[in-house]
Amino acid sequence: MDLNLRDIRALVAVAEAGNFTRAAERLHLSQPALTVQIRRLEETIGTRLFDRNSRNVALTPAGRELLPLMRKSLHDMENVLRDARALGDGERGTIRLACLPTFAASVLPELVIGMKREVPRVAFEIRDVVASTVNALVRNEDADVGLTGGEVSDPMLEVLHTGVDRLVAVCPRAHPLAKKRRITLDDLVRSPLVLTAPGTSVRAVVDAALSETREAPDISCEPTYMMTAVAMVRAGLGITILPETAREVRAEPGLIVKPIDHPAFVRPIAIVKKRGRTLPVVTDRFVKLMQHAVVTA
Incomplete structure (x- = not known):
């Protein structure tokens, strides 16, 4: 028979009370039940732990040596149990999130602050990466939940919530298109473009x-990161097309943001998890916050 939490509590209680009756009251047990429990514990360990008489009990030398170890084990096991209950209640834990950089640099900080107000013991592991990497991290279980872009066709991923990210044109204030209220598809095709990779x-x-156009676009460069695209636009290499929510579009005072007059310039976004996997309770709570922050179509 293995030691368990009740056995260790019984030994510590009897040692501290010096009496089976008082120890039984503390543990809400009958005295005979506690006596049987201590006897089983001694049989499991293979040595007598208490010397008994009609009035009190005293630890044997073996019991005195074991007591500090049992107290430490009891403390550690109670901490584990307390932490396990907190995990089950969503009152602590680590949220492992993979998400698009636009989301990470826009609404995510406020969501993290709000979550930490609700759950002070929550921790975050955040990977801000492109959509294909978001999907891979969730699929490989390196992240529990992801906010990804584009249509989700991976059968290993379950979509928890969907939304959209509208795209806008970003150009220098001196650019001819900066004077237009809205930019058309033809305007884009006729201008040098800085497009993400x-x-x-x-x-x-x-x-x-x-x-949808017959003309081939004039693509001047294809950086991976949005901030690089913005820098290229500032240098005069063309105009770029980025999500409206991206903070990069307003990072340069010399640039201007223009809406695009075409319904196709909308990026689908989705909150995903791996199909068949249960989210940690604290992560499930955070997903609900994320859902409120994602713009629906």
Whole structure:
């Protein structure tokens, strides 16, 4: 028979009370039940732990040596039990999130602050990466939940919530298109473009929209990161197309943001988890906060 939490509590209680009756009252047990429990414990360990007489009990030398170890074990096991209950109640834990950089740099900080107000003992592991990497991290269980872009077709991923991210054109204030109220598809095709690299969710939306025109777009460069695209626009290499929620679009005072007059310039976004996996309770709570922050179509 293995030692368990009740056995250790019984030994510590009897040692501290010096009496089976008082120890039984503390543990809410009958005295005979406690006596049987201590006897079983001694049989399991293979040595007598208490010397008994009609009035009190005293630890044997073996019992005195074991008591500090049992107290430490009891403390550790009670902490484990307390932490396990907190995990089960969603009152602590680590939220492992993979998400698009636009989300990480816009609404995520406020969501993290709000979550920490609700659950002070929550921790975060955040990976801000492109959509394909978000999907891979969730699929490989390196993240429990992800906020990804584009259509989710991976059968291993379950979509928890969907929304949209509208795309806008970003150009220098001196650019001819900066004077227009709205930019058309033809305007974009006739201008040099700084587009995010192929394989990114934004680029997939842009390529699909531009495919409706007969003219081939003039792509001047294809950076991976949005901040690099903004820097390229500032340098005069063209205009870029980025999500409206991206803070990069307003990072430069010399640039201006213009809406695009075409319904195709909308990026689908989704909150996903691995199919068949149960989210930690604290992560499930955070997903509900994320759902309120995602713009629905």
